[in-house]
Each structure stands twice: as structure tokens, then as C-alpha cells.
Amino acid sequence: MxxxxxxxxxxxxxxxxxxxxxxxxxxxxxxxxxxxxxxxxxxxxxxxxxxxxxxxxxxxxxxxxxxxxxxxxxxxxxxxxxxxxxxxxxxxxxxxxxxxxxxxxxxxxxxxxxxxxxVPRPEEAMANGVKAIVVDDIRWLRCDIKSLNLLPNILAKQEASEQGCFEAIQHRNGLVTEGSSSNAYIIKDGKIQTHPATNLILNGITRQVIAKLCAENDIPFSEEPFHIDDLFNADEVFISSTTSEVMPVIQIDEQVIGDGKPGRITSQLQSLFVAKIESDKHNK
CATH class of the missing domain: 3.30.470.10 (Aminotransferase class 4, branched-chain amino acid transferase, N-terminal domain)
Structure with a gap:
């Protein structure tokens, strides 16, 4: 055991x-x-x-x-x-x-x-992308604290699972916050956008790594709130977490994102993230 x-x-x-x-x-x-x-x-x-x-x-x-x-x-x-x-x-x-x-x-x-x-790396899901749903964010107002109180997250994740989806992307009055166990991002015209690190989201460690990788590789990265409509109309969507790494989202509810395949910038970030993992191992 x-x-x-x-x-x-x-x-x-x-x-x-x-x-x-x-x-x-x-x-x-x-x-x-x-x-x-x-x-x-x-x-x-x-x-x-x-x-x-x-x-x-x-x-x-x-x-x-x-x-x-x-x-x-x-x-x-x-x-x-x-x-x-x-x-x-x-x-x-x-x-x-x-x-x-x-x-x-x-x-x-x-x-x-x-x-x-x-826990093996989710290589197949990262290569093919996953599906998500959109749900109301019913959590409390201190999501920046990684507390044990996860019942709203569990309910959202379960709803996603019952619909055959990997994640539930949450919103407050139409403004996207984050996933039930991940941070959420859109890419439009080559620019990555994600919700600011306020009390309404958890500032994920993988999220912080992604921000640094973007800065180091001249990938436009903006912390600005975005609407559900922006989510559905994005060129690319991805989520990130400690266990999901950089995970492409290819469909949300009934809306296919882009051409239904992991996008170019998302794939670039995946490669940069793997390089970061290897670099950290060699520097220990």
C-alpha cells in the first residue's frame, strides 16, 4: 500500500x-x-x-x-x-x-x-484534445485559497463526466473564471487570454509556468476577463493543471473549437512545457 x-x-x-x-x-x-x-x-x-x-x-x-x-x-x-x-x-x-x-x-x-x-502523463488526451461543458460558477469568493472545500468543484466535474466530458468550465454572470480543477485559456488571433489571478480563481502553478514560457518565447499572453461568447468563438481553447499539463479543448457543449483539433499555439506550449520538465530534471 x-x-x-x-x-x-x-x-x-x-x-x-x-x-x-x-x-x-x-x-x-x-x-x-x-x-x-x-x-x-x-x-x-x-x-x-x-x-x-x-x-x-x-x-x-x-x-x-x-x-x-x-x-x-x-x-x-x-x-x-x-x-x-x-x-x-x-x-x-x-x-x-x-x-x-x-x-x-x-x-x-x-x-x-x-x-x-x-499517475501517468495524459499523453493521448493531450495529443487529441478533450471536450468540456460550461456551468455556473457557484463557488465561494476566496477561490485563491486552495482549501479542502471542493463540493462545488466536484458537482461541476461530475456534471461534465455525466455528459462524457473531461472538464466543466465555469463562469460568473457570463465571465469565464476557470475549470472545476483547472485554469482556462482562449487563443484569438495568436494571443492567449486567461482570467486575472484574483480571488475568483486559483493561480495555478502550471498557469504560472505557462505565463513564464510565453514571456520567454514571445507568445502574447494577457490576463483579462473574457466572456462565454469569446470562449465559443476562440481559435483555440486549452486548460492547464498539475496533472493535465497543457490540455487542448476541442469542443465545448455542442460547439467545436477551431477545426476540432489541438491548435498550433497550444501544441507549441505543450512542447515548451515538456522542455521545461526536462530542463528542471537536469538542473537538480
Whole structure:
């Protein structure tokens, strides 16, 4: 079954125990991160850990480890589980205490958990593109926090799945925000456009990598809100996430995007992203 992290210890998964009154279980009172593993190494680990600490701070929770210590711990977990291509999931809750909406006292310590799993790169989907639907964004107003409260995301993703689609692209009053588990982009006349990194979206780590790749390769990249009509009329559409990388969207609802195949700029970004992965591996 592999090993997991419970607080500052790596233990067998079969021996891991979480208290029934853990606030993550009862309230979703916590934050999380998912970090991609390529060839046994954590990709953009520093950026993910920084966001982990930022999310914790935004909900007034202190991570009981410094970043260097936490990084060493999760890297050791990846090594002990011998993960080649996969992901690491980590979360921090406010701890276990008698159920009460008010925060517990300082004597209650946050609870860290983490595990790994093998996850192959979605090469076929990236080569052929995926379908999506459009749904209302019914989430709360602090989507910049990577919190455990994902029920609206789950409902959107399930609706997409029931319609044979890969993702649900969300909007607020006609303005596109992001996917249920991804950031969303349109390409029109050679220019990439995505929603600004406000409280209405999560500033994805892959999104940040894409922005840097565009700047380095003279690909026009703009953070501006866009409408559902812009989505349907785009030359290309793609989404991005830690596990989906740069994923072309070839159909939304009943509307085929472009010629129904991954577009030129999306394919260019995919190649640049793979080069970034290889570069990071060689620089470790």
C-alpha cells in the first residue's frame, strides 16, 4: 500500500490513523497541494510549497514545519515509495478537537498528511484534445485559497463526466473564471487570454509556468476577463493543471473549437512545457 506522512513521521499507510474529530473531516478546515512527480522528482516543488504556506496563512493557520524541513520530508516520501511518474498529495488541517465552529485553542496542533501515487502523463488526451461543458460558477469568493472545500468543484466535474466530458468550465454572470480543477485559456488571433489571478480563481502553478514560457518565447499572453461568447468563438481553447499539463479543448457543449483539433499555439506550449520538465530534471 505504500507509505504516508502523518505529521513529522513517515509510516505505513495501513498504520495511519486520523482522529474522527479532525476539523478537516468535519468542517473542511484545511488546505492542500498536489505536486507532480516526473522521473522520481517533484516538479515546481518550491512554488507549490510557497502556495501551501500562503493558503494556510489566509485561513489563519500556521504550518508547523519550515519549508526546508517540509520539502525534505515529502521528498523522502517520494523516494521511499519509489514513485517514478505520479503525484504527491498533501494537506494540513487545523487539528482534532471537540466539534465547534470557533477555532480551537493554541494547544491543538495542525495535522499534516501526505501520500503519493503513480499517475501517468495524459499523453493521448493531450495529443487529441478533450471536450468540456460550461456551468455556473457557484463557488465561494476566496477561490485563491486552495482549501479542502471542493463540493462545488466536484458537482461541476461530475456534471461534465455525466455528459462524457473531461472538464466543466465555469463562469460568473457570463465571465469565464476557470475549470472545476483547472485554469482556462482562449487563443484569438495568436494571443492567449486567461482570467486575472484574483480571488475568483486559483493561480495555478502550471498557469504560472505557462505565463513564464510565453514571456520567454514571445507568445502574447494577457490576463483579462473574457466572456462565454469569446470562449465559443476562440481559435483555440486549452486548460492547464498539475496533472493535465497543457490540455487542448476541442469542443465545448455542442460547439467545436477551431477545426476540432489541438491548435498550433497550444501544441507549441505543450512542447515548451515538456522542455521545461526536462530542463528542471537536469538542473537538480
Amino acid at each position: 505504500g507509505k504516508v506522512i502523518i505529521n513529522d513521521q513517515i509510516t505505513e499507510r495501513s498504520e495511519a490513523v486520523i482522529d474522527i474529530e479532525d476539523r478537516g473531516y468535519q468542517f473542511g478546515d484545511g488546505v492542500y497541494e498536489v505536486i507532480r512527480i516526473y522521473d522520481g522528482s517533484l516538479f515546481t516543488a518550491e512554488e507549490h510549497l510557497n502556495r501551501f504556506y500562503q493558503s494556510a496563512e489566509k485561513i489563519k493557520m500556521i504550518v508547523p514545519f519550515d519549508k526546508k524541513q517540509l520539502r525534505a520530508l515529502v521528498e523522502q516520501l517520494v523516494k521511499e515509495n519509489q514513485v517514478k511518474d505520479g503525484s504527491l498529495y498533501m494537506q494540513l488541517t487545523r487539528g482534532a478537537s471537540p466539534r465547534n465552529h470557533v477555532f480551537p485553542g493554541e494547544e491543538i496542533q495542525p495535522v499534516l498528511t501526505a501520500y503519493t501515487k503513480e
